[in-house]
Amino acid sequence: MKNKILSISFIIIIFSLSIISIILPDKDISETERRYLMHFPALNIKTIFNGDFFEEFNTYTVEQFPFREIFIKIKGLATNKLFLKKEENGVFIKDENFFEISSSINDKSIDYFLELVTKIKNNFSSENIYYSIIPDKNYYTKEEIPKINYNELVKTINENLQDITYINIFNKLLLDSYYKTDIHWKQEKIGEVVKTIALHMNNEPIDIKYNKLTYDNFYGALYGKIPNNEKPDTLTYLIDENTINTKVLDYEKNQYYKVYEEQNLKNIDSYDLFLGGAKALLIMENKNSKTDKELVIFRDSFGSSLAPLLLPYYKKITLVDLRYINSDFIINNNLIDFDNNQDILFIYGIPIINNSFTLK
Amino acid sequence: MVFSSITFLYYFLPITLIFYFLMPQKLKNLILLIMSLLFYFYGEPKYIIILIFSCIYNYYFGKLIEKSKHKKIYLIINLITNFGILFYFKYFNFFLENINNIISTNYSIYIIMPIGISFFTFQATSYIIDIYKGKIKSAKNILTFATYLTLFPQLIAGPIVRYETIEKELKERKVNFETFGNGVRRFVIGLSKKVLVANVLGELSQSLSVITTKTILSHWIIAISDTLQIYFDFSGYSDMAIGLGLMFGFKFLENFNYPLIAKSVTDFWRRWHISLSSWFKDYVYIPLGGSKVSNLKRYRNILIVWMITGFWHGASWNFIVWGLYFAIFLIIEKAFLLKILEKHKILSHVYTILIVIISFVIFNRTNFSDIRLFLENMFGFGNLTFTNIETNYYLKNYVFIILTAIICSMSYKKIYIRIKDNKIFNFIEPIIVIILLILCTAYIVNESFNPFLYFRF
Structure with a gap:
């Protein structure tokens, strides 16, 4: 009797899930994971015999599995409640704050990063070249979690980039300067960082009164990685004359954007608000500017919320994201004026420095 | 294909179960053979040829050894072939590397090992040796033998099943709820x-x-x-x-x-x-x-x-x-x-x-x-x-x-x-x-x- 019940329930489960998975239409994206899901792979003689089809079919069946999100939640609950594991999918939560666990420095990535920066800076005739490192929020927590050796990382970079000026911002941030559900810093909390960078680059201090606008439903990049019932973050952005009067030219699309693209708040990643999200090459022209200075920033997504606050000091800010445009392409085609006497800033978050192969 | 995958649990297994239990007794081995080959093909499309070769080769050598007067010669030829193939795919690179190290040369050859070859080679040779020793009779037809050798539950990671263990079940077997x-x-x-x-x-x-x-x-x-x-x-x-x-x-x-x-x-x-x-x-x-x-x-x-x-x-x-x-x-x-x-x-x-x-x-x-x-x-x-x-x-x-x-x-x-x-x-x-x-x-x-x-x- 027991085996009969077991046999029948087993058959019901595998057959019903398999039928549902065939009937259910495929989904395009997974919102919690912020990515496209696999569709039925290309099927032909070549893909069958080189094994590609089967490999992709495996991914396809998992990614389009019925009730996938529920199963992922079940897994999270089981590890958390049954096996009492606090970390899930590489993310650890403490006091509503999400930490992505990273414990080792990737030396090859650091070398690659240093080579890339050195190659690019050698093309500039200007002597006003600076760099800064943005710590990830794990640096600021008192929790006993694995951390990378920050001192060693900074030391290695300092030693290898001696001929350009380092702007240390480690002591200008706090744990509270970062979103709880995301890896990025909060724009409203980086005033000290902006001042430090501006001062180092020989600018007169300017005090700006910003108007704050907020968006209450910011679910950051770490939120979907771990089943949880935490509250979303509030995303605050700072408005002043400069941000209103600046037009942002997207080089790739040859189209103008606003500094804050408010319709992007509804995107999967609300952080796309800042400068319209991931963009290869942007030129910000501040008509309101009281100076003639120009700045080129080589940056990752942290730079998107930083750049608007540097507008008071510059007439023109060029933003380069090497994840989306190749440095050789920029150099060979002179997409930036390399001979201008401008300020140049390399500013990257440690997550990118430690995984720099995405930079080209 | 791995068992712990959605493809196996929710595609391969239900399909195999349906075909298997809907088919009449006579065709059950054939279904198992086809599904087992598909199972192997899924993970190792090109090398399925080696598995098929192993089925045919060992089946005929089984017959040969059983009937021949020169049992020993056929046994030796068979073992050399089986272990030769295993050696080539699994150990050739290793020996080449070591020879290179000893005589400072730099020969290299790119060989990928077929999944499960260690397991099905050992099953095939146990079958051959057991026939040689007179412990078992050779399989009645190639379908029976191929079903034994390729049986997907144990094909790629064991256990190494002896022919004698499932000889009877290959001819007739019953499944009930128990x-x-x-x-x-x-x-x-x-x-x-x-x-x-x-x-x-x-x-x-x-x-x-x-x-x-x-x-x-x-x-x-x-x-x-x-x-x-x-x-x-x-x-x-x-x-x-x-x-x-x-x-x-x-x-x-x-x-x-x-x-x-x-x-x-x-x-x-x-x-x-x-x-x-x-x-x-x-x-x-x-x-x-x-x-x-x-x-x-x-x-x-x-x-x-x-x-x-x-x-x-x-x-x-x-x-x-x-x-x-x-x-x-x-x-x-x-x-x-x-x-x-x-x-x-x-x-x-x-x-x-x-x-x-x-x-x-x-x-x-x-x-x-x-x-x-x-x-x-x-x-x-x-x-x-x-x-x-x-x-x-x-x-x-x-x-x-x-x-x-x-x-x-x-x-x-x-x-x-x-x-x-x-x-x-x-x-x-x-x-x-x-x-x-x-x-x-x-x-x-x-x-x-x-x-x-x-x-x-």
Whole structure:
């Protein structure tokens, strides 16, 4: 009797899930994971015999599995409640704050990063070249979690980039300067960082009164990685004359954007608000500017919320994201004026420095 | 295809079950053969040709050896072919590398090993040798033999099933709710061992291996969780194979018998990967003279058998050392230690588990300086602190799964026999099995694809 019940329930489960998975239409994206899901792979003689089809079919069946999100939640609950594991999918939560666990420095990535920066800076005739490192929020927590050796990382970079000026911002941030559900810093909390960078680059201090606008439903990049019932973050952005009067030219699309693209708040990643999200090459022209200075920033997504606050000091800010445009392409085609006497800033978050192969 | 994948659980298995149970008795073997070939083709499209060749070649040699007067010649030709193919795909690179090292040359050739070749080669040769010895009759037709050799539950990671074990079932077998239910239970337990325990321990070991500042404790946790991982991974696979076998009416022999509770190394090898050690015992150790020779020859035989056993696990020196390492303890035990161990129950467990844990440190590292460094660090000769924040963090996160694994690696046969007719237990047991199936599905969905540790053997 027991085996009969077991046999029948087993058959019901595998057959019903398999039928549902065939009937259910495929989904395009997974919102919690912020990515496209696999569709039925290309099927032909070549893909069958080189094994590609089967490999992709495996991914396809998992990614389009019925009730996938529920199963992922079940897994999270089981590890958390049954096996009492606090970390899930590489993310650890403490006091509503999400930490992505990273414990080792990737030396090859650091070398690659240093080579890339050195190659690019050698093309500039200007002597006003600076760099800064943005710590990830794990640096600021008192929790006993694995951390990378920050001192060693900074030391290695300092030693290898001696001929350009380092702007240390480690002591200008706090744990509270970062979103709880995301890896990025909060724009409203980086005033000290902006001042430090501006001062180092020989600018007169300017005090700006910003108007704050907020968006209450910011679910950051770490939120979907771990089943949880935490509250979303509030995303605050700072408005002043400069941000209103600046037009942002997207080089790739040859189209103008606003500094804050408010319709992007509804995107999967609300952080796309800042400068319209991931963009290869942007030129910000501040008509309101009281100076003639120009700045080129080589940056990752942290730079998107930083750049608007540097507008008071510059007439023109060029933003380069090497994840989306190749440095050789920029150099060979002179997409930036390399001979201008401008300020140049390399500013990257440690997550990118430690995984720099995405930079080209 | 791996068992712990959505493709297998929710596509391949339901389709196979439908065809299998809808078809008349006569066609059941054919369905199994077709599905098994598809199963293999899915993971190794090109090399299916080798599997098909092995089926045809060994079937005809079986017939030939059975009838011929020159049995021995055909046997030798057959063994040379079978082991020649295995050697080429599995060991040729290794020998080339070593020759290069000795005579400073730089020959290289790119060979990918077909999945499961070690397993089906051993099955085919056991079939041939058993016919030669007159232990079994050759398969009636090629369909029967090909079904035996390719049977998907055990095709790519064992157990190594002998023809004699399932000879009758290949002709006729019955499946009812009783056997099918037993199969389901066994399969789900195996799946859980792999997905809920082995994979999670693999994560732990991986995380601890990459932390910047290592500690004595982190080395111990890695060594212990690696041992548990290999056990749960591999025995889980055997459980799944046995379970699937039952669902289709085959009864395979047990491959693991709670090896981690062994009281000596001798005992451990009676309980660990039984189908492999009995293969070596029957086809290598006994033909060499086995135990019926002088002590010196017997020790030589043990060394030879365990060296090859080690080498079977992979084409690398550390596997040979791993085998010889066990051989030494087996010899010491045979000489005198076994008698002492019998008197000290707790000590014998501690001694055995320690030797096993260290053995898997060797097993898991191909580089000897890595092995030395790891063992030095483990035993406090590496100038490491005992523990640190990172080690504690991972220990806290995984302590419960480690404890679960340790508890689950013990035998509860006696308790099970006592409660198996209990009404409440009978009610709860199927529920637990179904919950485990859903949990495994959840884990697989969450982690997507993950290959078996024993896949390339």
